[in-house]
Amino acid sequence: MKVLYLLFSFLFIFLMRLPGVFGDIRNPITCLKSGAICHPGFCPGRYKHIGVCGVSAIKCCKKP
Numbered sequence: 001m002k003v004l005y006l007l008f009s010f011l012f013i014f015l016m017r018l019p020g021v022f023g024d025i026r027n028p029i030t031c032l033k034s035g036a037i038c039h040p041g042f043c044p045g046r047y048k049h050i051g052v053c054g055v056s057a058i059k060c061c062k063k064p
Contacts (some may be wrong), residue, residue, distance in 0.1 A: 016029035023055075030051070034060075036060050037061055038058050038060055038061075039061050043059055043061035048061065
């Protein structure tokens with residue numbers, strides 16, 4: 001029975017949404033308000049992928 005509690009806690013942790021990773025930013029206005037840029041394809045250089053700008057092909061990228 002204790003194994004089920006352990007399994008449930010691992011599933012809860014792995015299925016939980018991570019904040020800031022593909023999370024709340026889903027449109028260009030929110031991206032620009034957060035101080036980030038919208039860039040097609042992959043994020044350039046030292047930028048970090050924090051969301052999308054409308055479609056999944058255009059990424060919201062921010063410097064760490």
